[in-house]
Amino acid sequence: MSPREELVRHGLNLAALPSRWAHADHGSLRLAGMLRGAAVRRDGRGVPWVDADNERDLYFAAGFAQAQDRLWQMDVLRRRARGRLSEVFGAATVQEDVRARKLALTRVARRSEELLGAEHRAALAAFSAGVNAAADRMRRRGGLPVEFLLLRYRPARWTPLDSILIVKYLGFDLAVNIKNEVFRSRLAAEHPEYRAAFTEPRYPADGPVTVRSRRPRTRSGAAPVPPPAIGSLPRESRRWLDGLLDGEHPIGSNAWAVSASRTASGHPLLANDPHVPFTQPSLWYQMGLHLTGEDGEGAFGYGVTVPGVAGLIAGANRQLAWGITNSTVDTQDVCVLPPSPAETWQEESTVGVRGGAAVPVRAAGGARYVAMDPPTAGDEERYGLFWSGFEPSTEVACCQLMWRAGGPGEFREVLRGFGVPVLNVVLACQDGTVSVKTAGHVPARVPGSGRAPAEQEQVAASWHGFLDFDDLPEDADPERGYVVSANHKMLPDDDPVDVGADWVAPYRAERIEELITTAPEITPEACGRWQGDLANGRAAKLLPTLLAALADDPPAEPLAAACHRLLADWDGHDHGQLAAPLVFFRLLQKLTDRWVRDRLGPDLAAAMPDVTLQVDHLVTTADARAGLGEPDPLPVVVRRALTEAAAWIADEQGTEPERWRYDLTHRISDRHALAKAVPALGSLFGGVTTPSGGSGHSVCLMTPDRTGTVVEGAPWRFVAELRPDGPRLWDVLRHGSSGHPRSPHYDDQTPLHAAGRLYPVRLEGPRREAARLLTLRPRGGATA
Template sequence: MAASEANSDSLTGQSGEDPLVGILERLDARLSSEAEISELPELQNPVAIERDASGIPHIKALNLKDAAFAQGYVHAQDRLFQIDLARRFASGRLSEVFGADTLNSDRFYRTLGLSQLAATAYQNLAPEAKAAIDAYSAGVNAYLATNPDLPPEFQALGYQPEPWQPTDTLVIAQEQNRIGVTDGEELDRARLLERGLSRDRIEKLINPYPEDAPTILQPEDIQPSTASIGQRELQGAIAKLPQENSLKMEMMEEVETLFSNPIEASNNWVISGSRTTTGKPFLANDPHLPLQEPSLWYQSHLETPEDEVIGVSFPGIPGILIGRNQDIAWGVTNTQVDGEDYYLLDETENGSGYVYRGEVRPYQIREETIQVRGAEPVSLPVQETVYGPVVSDLVGINQPIALQSIALQPVDGTVESALGIIQAQNWQEFREALDFDDAASAQSQNFVYADVDGNIGYIAAAKFPIRQPDHSGLYPVPGTGEFDWRGFIPFEEAPQVYNPESGFIVTANNKLTPANYPYEINGNFAVPYRAERIRELILSKDKLSLEDMQAIQLDQVSLLYRDFRPILERLEPISEAGQTWRDRLLAWDGDTQPDSVEASVFEAWYTELTRLPAAEVGQEYFDRPIFLSQAIQAGDPVLDRPGSEPGLFDEAARALEDAIERLGEPIRAWGDIHRASFVPSNPAQTSPNLQVSYGGDRYTVNIGPYNASDFSMEAGPSYRQIVDLSNPENSLYVNPPGQSSNPDSENFDDQLPLWQRGDYLPMTTEDYPLVELAVLLPEQSG
């Protein structure tokens, strides 16, 4: 929902005072005389933009509308190429700049139709959100109009950025919402089904969430409900699927990547004052996303007479998406909820329509034309159905299949919710900002909350489909109408808790709800190691300090190691080197620090173990640790190599030998072979990536996911934040590699060393070093 009526004046700002005096009264006199002053059309009131030593803008405005204008201005100033690329990516317009190399990506996004959805969503926006987006767009365009010297990427690629449109903001928001939604691994299951595997075997491979693993909500958090318990057996839920294995899966790797979130990870947690040394809550968040230069995030501080907020925004979108104001703090992780389904269509013989509820429905055809640099335009007719677009070509299935997704909706509550959260002063106002029953937001995020009065809370802000009793969402189903969604879980009954008995809440993309929750919620829930480790560390002390919060966020003890240690204990090494390293690994504590040589051997050994299912699943590395651990210890015969002894401990011993051979001599420390790499957002850039030594693995709290073929790490903690609600000015954050996209700027990578060694910047709205000042003034008429 948008900001409350009581706060609506803060968007437009009504004041009888001289606004320039109010904005500039606290500025340093020496710098104010040297300030860069710009007169800009469409700006309603003066705005001051202070820069601190890290290049973070502190925006002082009379109202949130002017603050949004200034935020658009500084996003363009620091990240112009990044935001232009983001809108092109989500709109399916990369090929206009990069040629035929990006056609697959453009076909994907043109098929989804995010641009059309954004255009409709703009018309459906509440007035406050529309005013903020309009102001933001005007700010971007004001920078473009007054700064003809473009970043070098535009010159290198030979094109000029177009004026920013409000729908550009919404198409970026649509894409960010889309990658937060999962398909419940339907395509993975369908691919295994096509390989001839039984459904029972598939469910062992893609194993369900362990019954004893932690869920976000605890059983005591569930309130009595009039809804009936919706848990159902898997076999019943898939009983009506076509029995023949007729789905031919030939999806291209590039498009498969577009459909999937490359990393199923983020952490946030909140601890009540009853468990802290300050008597007030702590809140921590570190979203795990691709590591890029420049950062995916942009630090900002926005201040008006009514509101003050600091945190990170997403370039291209106004507001603060993760952060704090003077009263509350919040953080987000992906819910990993299954909000997408694939429907197999019964197409007519002439291919012009499909049978739905006993009647022939004609396809609605949307004609798309993709402009391709250096080549002829490409025509793309897109077939639309009652469920959504036909995506057969994208997923490589040999029959018509349509995608229904909570993210492909002609509404978007991202900016509306952000405005409400910025202005929220308590739990009730925070909840109202996330109430998606009216806003129909496509967000799918776990929000944790804390306030200065000592309260903590959690809300899963998502549209949770209610499926038919015999449809789990785990496999594609016939699109005849019998498996249609029955609606969505009402907001009041969505997973949420306020001041839980436990005194803390942890979300790490783990399962949301325990068995006594009254609805079935499926999803691609992460292996629970991170959630288990965070809970373990929280419960290890009676009272936790700010330093303890940092230690938790930086922890790299691998619970993956704990799960696979029993295998090490039982295997018989093949060689003397194998014996030596087995003994060293058994004496190790599982802490995958960059200087650990044991971490190198363990991670290489585990990677070799992920090869065992290759023949069965048709995938070189099958990273399913719970399945692998159970299968090896149980002696799963399918994984036995031909000609080997029965049982899999000999395979585990051979994997250790292969790992040692792969690493060579001398075996280097983990951080020497496992390096965090920040990939340029410009795909045409040829300069080397920023790289630093790093620890962790895919399952540590301080995550270090890596490519199995070379141990390179291109995703991880993209931002870290810890908020101290006893003194919000004592809060911390860091945003690698830095604020600026200009490699010549000292703020390009100045936060990278902090991030690497586990340090932070003060998340302060006061007493920051002022090194630069810009004043934006309304253009004088006449």
């Protein structure tokens, strides 16, 4: 390190110290806005447990704790939802802001706020007051998070609307069907010769489903319709979506619940590891809540939320534990608007751009849809987006209620308030109940609709109403003794309810079921190990076919022959120290290049959402390859692809296969956003590069980008055993509770996360004698 670099490093570290010093985690503070006071106990990981005897003080203290740990992250999340990133980051984020403004989420957030009961509005107001109290205190001491100093701005006051908006935007992130529709539209226009090959969903006919039994439908539906034949989207409409259509969406989460009949202890178990992009700090935030009752005990809850959201999104209380996965049901439709659509609302706004000219934005739409960008000159078509999230809903209230639910019936009723995101909620209860329930607004879809953009009138037929909560997929206490949700297909083909046709590959779900059904007795420790299971389900499906092809036409080139031997000897587990997982990964990439990228071009190929299932279908189905126009037999294709893959790996790791390792390429390299944008800030924000096993098709989901860098996985892992005397809990969060780079809890949980281990957690939180205790009292004149 040069003297100048050393000087910069010291300067950055000094700049960050005031925000660390301003973080109050012990002692006593007097703050305006409290009724009777609260306490914040922090355990050895810095995780806060909030104690109060009334909801107002409970949520005030929760907001105070979150803001102390994650204020800058909270500000970025709300700016993203409001379309105000460019005020801070300049021209680089203008298009993202324009998209957010056109979604008009502030409009639906205001309507959602009006639906909240008085107690939930009061809770959000108290949470906001707590956030602002923490921000004010840090500002007075010159100790706002260092990101505000580096970017030279101060945060605006937090409002209840900010919390609602964050949830709405997260819901939009998880609603991904628009990718499938727009890809099919582009395929029809740009490469119609490949429509037959790549238009149909390729979920395996024998693949598992989340809810297996056929159920009577209580709502009559319209007759099925054939998929529409719509041409290309105008270039301007495509530009509106560019930031969303980035190819196969690496969505993934695992949750399972096992009944007492299958566990070693005779008590139900739940495991959940919700997957999100790896970031520093994580999107998840661990928190404990304790609302004292008249009996001195009251309600306890522990789990995770998203910074800026009051309550818990997943976790446990004394009676139950619940986990979440993205349901991936179809909640979006793109439509062709008529020349003069009957827009019922419009909004004009301006995106402020730091260092540049402001950008005017017009948002408009009708019932449950928004209009896209106007077409280019001479283009007569306009497009709109239907999305269930444009209907107001009260999921923020659900986050305040789930952790206090007293049993499965009460918990299920709470889920009725969910609109977005549409989730599968997996439940295990002290009384023995295990279940999975879809919660959220799902259009009462015309069967067969939603595959590609269609005329507005045709699309609107699916949007006259939403499925009744009781018609949404549900499986409670099945005879098999377990439920599994891993983003796979929701319902059998013959189910009368249509919730979509596009699903991610079923490999994680298949493996979880295999682990559950072959274990003689299941323990919490086993569930924790399974969250790190490295069996590659895609390899289990494809490797026999690939090896048979290579046996028919073995490669003669030495490196390719060595790769052949590595694959032949491989057990199909993605161990980081092995070379075979890397060979399999690069081989499938080369097959994908030949069948998809080389035919469609890199731009359209990168936008294919279901590329895994499409390529797997080509590997295993001769007719599919013939339909694509593949001139060579599979053995020739695989041999050539393996030869190219071997050369690729040799360029990366040298020409000695015995030295190759998967985890030299397959690594988690998440960094703080500012460190990514300005590498010189790496000395301040740090971040570790973690060699990793697993893959996009193992229970230990570690989804890589094209280079092999892991971009998505499970920052938080959680296991709960529901015992009569109270739950036993374990969890871990990559990085840690704090967003302050100089905090000891900025990255303290990463080693255990990397090792695949979990911390034991007391639902009641750390004992007072073992905790750092901060007491918050109503202010009577003193200054905090």
